[in-house]
Amino acid sequence: MTELKKVLVSQSELAKRVQELGAEISRDYEGKELVLVGILKGAAVFMADLMREITFPVGIDFMAVSSYGTGSTTSGVVTIKQDIHTDIRSKHVLLVEDLIDTGLTLQHLKQLFALREAASVRICTILSKPSRRLVDVPIDYCGIEIPDEFVVGYGLDYAEQFRNLPEVWVVGVNAQPSS
Ligand code: IMP
Ligand code: MG
Numbered sequence: 001m002t003e004l005k006k007v008l009v010s011q012s013e014l015a016k017r018v019q020e021l022g023a024e025i026s027r028d029y030e031g032k033e034l035v036l037v038g039i040l041k042g043a044a045v046f047m048a049d050l051m052r053e054i055t056f057p058v059g060i061d062f063m064a065v066s067s068y069g070t071g072s073t074t075s076g077v078v079t080i081k082q083d084i085h086t087d088i089r090s091k092h093v094l095l096v097e098d099l100i101d102t103g104l105t106l107q108h109l110k111q112l113f114a115l116r117e118a119a120s121v122r123i124c125t126i127l128s129k130p131s132r133r134l135v136d137v138p139i140d141y142c143g144i145e146i147p148d149e150f151v152v153g154y155g156l157d158y159a160e161q162f163r164n165l166p167e168v169w170v171v172g173v174n175a176q177p178s179s
Contacts, residue, residue: 002158002171008151009144009168014126017143018046021124022053025094025141033091033119035059037084039109041163042098045155046126046143050096061086067105078108093118094141098155099127103137110137126154127168 025034034054038047040062051060064082093113100106106123113121124141131148146168152158153165162169 002161004152004162004165005170005172007167008146008149008170009127009154011166013144014154014167015049017126018049019053021126021141021143022050022055025050025124026053026055029054029058029092029094030056033059034094035061035086035088035091036094036096037088037113038062038096039098039105040064040082042155042157043096043126045163046098047096050124059086059091063109065105065109078105088113089117090119092120093122095121095123097123097125099129099151100125100137100139100142101129101132102134104135107135107137127151127156 036047036051036058038044038060041064044062047060051058061084062082063080063084065078065080067078095106095109095113097106100123110121110123122140123137125139126143128139128142128145129148130145149170150158151168152162152171153168155163156168157163158171
C-alpha cells in the first residue's frame, strides 16, 4: 500500500517560491520573446502557477517525454512522446520541470532545443534533489532543494496517483519514479 508519510513542502512555501521565481524570470526576460515549455505531466501544476507570476505576455507549450531505465534511475535515453507545436527558432526557451533528479532528462532536452536553434535555453524547476545528480546540468531557476526521498503532489505522481495534492508529500513505500 502506498502511504503518505509527511508534508515536505507546504502550499504556502510553494506559492512563495513560485512568486519569487516568476519575479526573477520577469526581470531577466523583459523585452524578449519567451516561450515556457512545460514537461508533462509533472510540470503542469507548477507551469500554471508560474506563468501567472510573469509580468509580460509569454508563449506556452508542452512536451511529454519518458526516460526508460531500470529501478529508480533513468537511463538517459529520452523518448519524446509528445512534441511542442511552437516554432521556437530565435525565441528564448525556458524548460519548466517539476523535479530534477539525475539531470539526464533535462540535459537531453537542453541539447535538443539548442539544435533547434532557440535563441537561448534555460531550465526552471520547482524541486531539485542535488544528491541524486548524475550529470552536471545547470539549473538557472531552482525552487526548493529537497533530500533524496520519493515525493508526490504538486504535479508529481506515484503510479499516476497524488498529482492533485496541493503540497509536496513524502511517500512511505519503496516507490520508484514512473517516468
Ligand atoms: P531525471 O532528472 O532525468 O532523473 O528525471 C526526473 C524525473 O523523474 C522527474 O521529472 C519526475 O518525473 C521523476 N521523478 C524523480 N524523482 C521523483 C520523485 O521523488 N517523485 C516523483 N517523480 C520523480
Ligand atoms: Mg517529470
